[in-house]
Amino acid sequence: SQQGEEDPQALSIQEGENATMNCSYKTSINNLQWYRQNSGRGLVHLILIRSNEREKHSGRLRVTLDTSKKSSSLLITASRAADTASYFCATDEAGTALIFGKGTTLSVSS
Amino acid sequence: DTAVSQTPKYLVTQMGNDKSIKCEQNLGHDTMYWYKQDSKKFLKIMFSYNNKELIINETVPNRFSPKSPDKAHLNLHINSLELGDSAVYFCASSNGISYEQYFGPGTRLTVT
16 A cells, blocks of 8 residues: 655644645545544544545635645644644545555644 | 444553454444554554455454454454554544544554
C-alpha cells in the first residue's frame, strides 16, 4: 500500500494562531478524510471531502482538495490547547481500504 | 454507549504466548477493520471484514487470525507472539470502505 505524506511532521504554535497541515497522495480517489488522534486514544473522524469538492468547512476546520496536484490541506483557525493532537489524512485510493498518511503532530501552547 | 469498544486496553505478555483482542461495535456498521499502529504512529490496515466475510488481508504473518462471529464483532487472535508484534492495535468500523471510520480506543500490546 502506498502511504500518503503529511507535511509538516510536527508543528508548534501558540493559542489563537492558525495551523495548516498538508497531505499528498498518489493516485485517484473518491474522497479524502482527516482524522485526529489525541495521545493514547483512538482516531476521531473530522471531515470528509469528496473528489468533486474543492473546499469544505466544519466549525474551525477548513479543508481544501486539489485533485490535479493530488494534495489536500487542513486549516485549523484560532487554535486552542485542546487541539494538541496528531492529525492524519486518509484516502480510499487503494479501493479496498483507507490509506493513512504518516500524520502531523500539532502542539498548541497557551 | 461506546460505539466501538476493545478489550483489553493493555496487554503485556511474553514471547511465544497466544493472545486475543476483542472488538465490538454497536453502530450497525457492515464493515470492520483491524489496524496496527507502530511506535512512529504509522497506521497500517491489517484486515477488513464486510458482513462477516474477509475482504482485505494485507501482508501480515499468518500468526494473526481474525474472526468475525457476527457483524458486530471482530476479534484478533495472535499466535506465538514476537517482540515485533508490540504495538497499538485499533479496531474500527464503517458503512463501507470509502466512508468515515469509527475507531476503538486501542489495545496496547507489549511483548517481552
